[in-house]
Ligand SMILES: NC(=O)C1=CN([C@@H]2O[C@H](COP(=O)(O)OP(=O)(O)OC[C@H]3O[C@@H](n4cnc5c(N)ncnc54)[C@H](OP(=O)(O)O)[C@@H]3O)[C@@H](O)[C@H]2O)C=CC1
């Protein structure tokens with residue numbers, strides 16, 4: 502049966518997330534690319550800002566508003582936090598709107614206000630299909646909140662252990678990230694000379710805004726409280742996250758038990774891959790790919806489970822995850838337009 506291609510707009514096309522969405526959408530068999538919008542970059546050609554997207558180089562960026570985004574089947578929002586709400590409200594209900602920002606991820610308005618300092622826009626279905634029951638929720642959904650980059654890999658790394666009860670629900674995550682996670686606009690902690698040849702922690706002590714998102718995801722898997730200690734670490738590379746996650750093992754749990762839990766959880770998942778024993782995740786192996794690589798180990802002396810996860814923050818961590826959600830929302834093959842092949846060296 503011949504299917505009409507879906508017309509897709511990208512708001513925030515001049516940014517990193519927008520650029521990665523377009524790189525992936527250009528290879529997607531079921532979509533045609535419609536409006537490309539931005540803010541201060543409106544009026545410029547995409548090629549002047551995203552020279553790697555050659556087939557779209559002559560396209561002129563339009564302003565981001567209800568008029569320029571009208572007439573599409575799908576609208577991706579890749580805008581700064583707080584900008585998605587007003588735009589989303591202006592779009593018809595039957596359009597699939599997929600927000601790469603944080604605006605609709607958290608369920609609790611007070612938690613939102615504490616970590617983001619603004620009014621809560623609302624809560625949309627959470628775009629992590631690998632969570633129990635979530636694939637069904639996302640199928641046919643017309644509003645989807647794509648997870649943050651750290652919550653995607655951290656949740657996938659810890660969910661099977663927390664849900665199965667092989668660990669105490671008090672987890673520690675230390676995650677190294679490339680600098681593209683911060684977006685294109687310059688940030689005080691991202692001045693070139695201070696990033697190169699340097700590794701630094703930031704958002705330490707439970708203040709990073711991805712902490713409550715990871716808590717929300719893991720708390721949905723158990724009765725009772727979950728505590729998360731999350732520390733991001735900035736490393737001098739453009740893309741990739743390597744998350745080292747650990748939690749106290751429940752008594753009597755062996756390494757074979759732990760491995761079995763992860764094999765069962767992810768054996769049928771197209772994008773979450775438990776590596777063979779002895780191999781450890783590395784960011785390069787997932788660059789440009791929608792895959793998350795995981796490995797588990799039991800530290801017997803410390804009595805802890807250690808799970809290491811790697812993802813590309815812009816692929817599965819944002820744009821790839823968003824396209825996976827679009828595929829589910831539209832009833833397309835979940836993996837359409839997405840690859841599990843990385844780039845190396
Ligand atoms: N980078 C990453 O790894 C991840 C990003 N995200 C989320 O995706 C979203 C985009 O991030 P990212 O691409 O990194 O950011 P960038 O800074 O690279 O891009 C931001 C985009 O938003 C546009 N923009 C800026 N201000 C406004 C405004 N007031 N109204 C409309 N558009 C505006 C910019 O246009 P202009 O060029 O004209 O200024 C640009 O296209 C954020 O919410 C971010 O949190 C989520 C997970 C991971």
Ligand SMILES: CC(=O)N[C@@H](CCC(=O)OP(=O)(O)O)C(=O)O
Pocket residue numbers: 601602603648649650651678679680681682683733735814
């Ligand atoms: C290096 C760096 O600064 N990374 C960003 C990641 C943000 C992100 O990707 O997610 P959101 O959509 O929730 O903003 C940070 O730690 O804030």
